[in-house]
Amino acid sequence: MQTVMLKLVTIIGETVLAEQLSDELKSLGAKGFTATEVRGEGSRHLRAGDIPGHNVKIETIVSPAVASSILEHVVQKYFSHYAVIAYVTDVSVVRGEKYV
Amino acid sequence: MQTVMLKLVTIIGETVLAEQLSDELKSLGAKGFTATEVRGEGSRHLRAGDIPGHNVKIETIVSPAVASSILEHVVQKYFSHYAVIAYVTDVSVVRGEKYV
Amino acid sequence: MQTVMLKLVTIIGETVLAEQLSDELKSLGAKGFTATEVRGEGSRHLRAGDIPGHNVKIETIVSPAVASSILEHVVQKYFSHYAVIAYVTDVSVVRGEKYV
Numbered sequence: 001m002q003t004v005m006l007k008l009v010t011i012i013g014e015t016v017l018a019e020q021l022s023d024e025l026k027s028l029g030a031k032g033f034t035a036t037e038v039r040g041e042g043s044r045h046l047r048a049g050d051i052p053g054h055n056v057k058i059e060t061i062v063s064p065a066v067a068s069s070i071l072e073h074v075v076q077k078y079f080s081h082y083a084v085i086a087y088v089t090d091v092s093v094v095r096g097e098k099y100v
Numbered sequence: 101m102q103t104v105m106l107k108l109v110t111i112i113g114e115t116v117l118a119e120q121l122s123d124e125l126k127s128l129g130a131k132g133f134t135a136t137e138v139r140g141e142g143s144r145h146l147r148a149g150d151i152p153g154h155n156v157k158i159e160t161i162v163s164p165a166v167a168s169s170i171l172e173h174v175v176q177k178y179f180s181h182y183a184v185i186a187y188v189t190d191v192s193v194v195r196g197e198k199y200v
Numbered sequence: 201m202q203t204v205m206l207k208l209v210t211i212i213g214e215t216v217l218a219e220q221l222s223d224e225l226k227s228l229g230a231k232g233f234t235a236t237e238v239r240g241e242g243s244r245h246l247r248a249g250d251i252p253g254h255n256v257k258i259e260t261i262v263s264p265a266v267a268s269s270i271l272e273h274v275v276q277k278y279f280s281h282y283a284v285i286a287y288v289t290d291v292s293v294v295r296g297e298k299y300v
Contacts, residue, residue, distance in 0.1 A: 032142025
């Protein structure tokens with residue numbers, strides 16, 4: 001079984017950002033993505049009167065270069081104003097040519 | 101804390117495949133699995149008239165040998181006709197003996 | 201892009217445990233978590249009369265030391281009586297200082 005080592009980029013943020021984020025991921029080179037409804041609670045949500053709410057987890061498998069571009073973009077555009085988290089996992093992917 | 105390095109196999113495909121896939125995973129040696137409703141959009145879905153729809157993400161923790169068997173099976177049975185993606189992540193598991 | 205290598209701890213268990221588990225994670229040092237509704241089926245669920253049901257997947261990004269504390273806690277408190285699984289993945293995180 002031939003596999004390719006690629007990067008799984010995971011971004012978790014407010015649901016309202018989902019459509020915009022997925023468009024941006026595609027502009028930056030992602031060929032597809034998976035979105036999951038999640039519930040998040042983090043330090044940004046601990047202010048008085050704030051209730052933990054529905055978030056979206058967006059996952060995309062990309063090359064290392066595209067992963068870096070996505071992280072750079074997410075930090076510059078969202079990190080100051082939104083409770084967004086972003087991380088990268090190494091994954092071994094079947095049919096890696098679909099993703100790069 | 102004693103942990104064991106195992107493989108987390110993730111398969112994302114059309115929801116209609118979930119029951120069949122999970123039966124097949126068990127036949128191939130998986131002891132259990134987790135299914136999550138997700139929404140997917142990928143290159144297979146970009147055809148005119150096609151709308152991105154509800155998919156299922158199936159995850160199972162298995163030995164390296166079972167992971168290989170599962171990937172082989174998924175590629176041979178599904179990759180030609182379905183928008184399935186499959187990847188493997190290394191995970192450090194508590195009570196690893198439950199999974200192998 | 202500056203990233204930090206941290207641990208993504210994933211715990212999957214019965215939905216009824218979600219609130220208690222997330223409180224415990226915070227006591228043990230987690231700064232936040234993400235919860236996802238999932239459906240699980242495992243060896244614990246194969247007893248006669250048992251039906252696979254709705255579970256929750258709780259994910260948190262923490263330091264290696266906090267990851268160890270969480271695993272230790274989960275094993276000691278839950279593994280004897282609940283169908284809980286727990287595993288750790290290495291992740292490369294943007295703005296790692298939020299998590300430790």
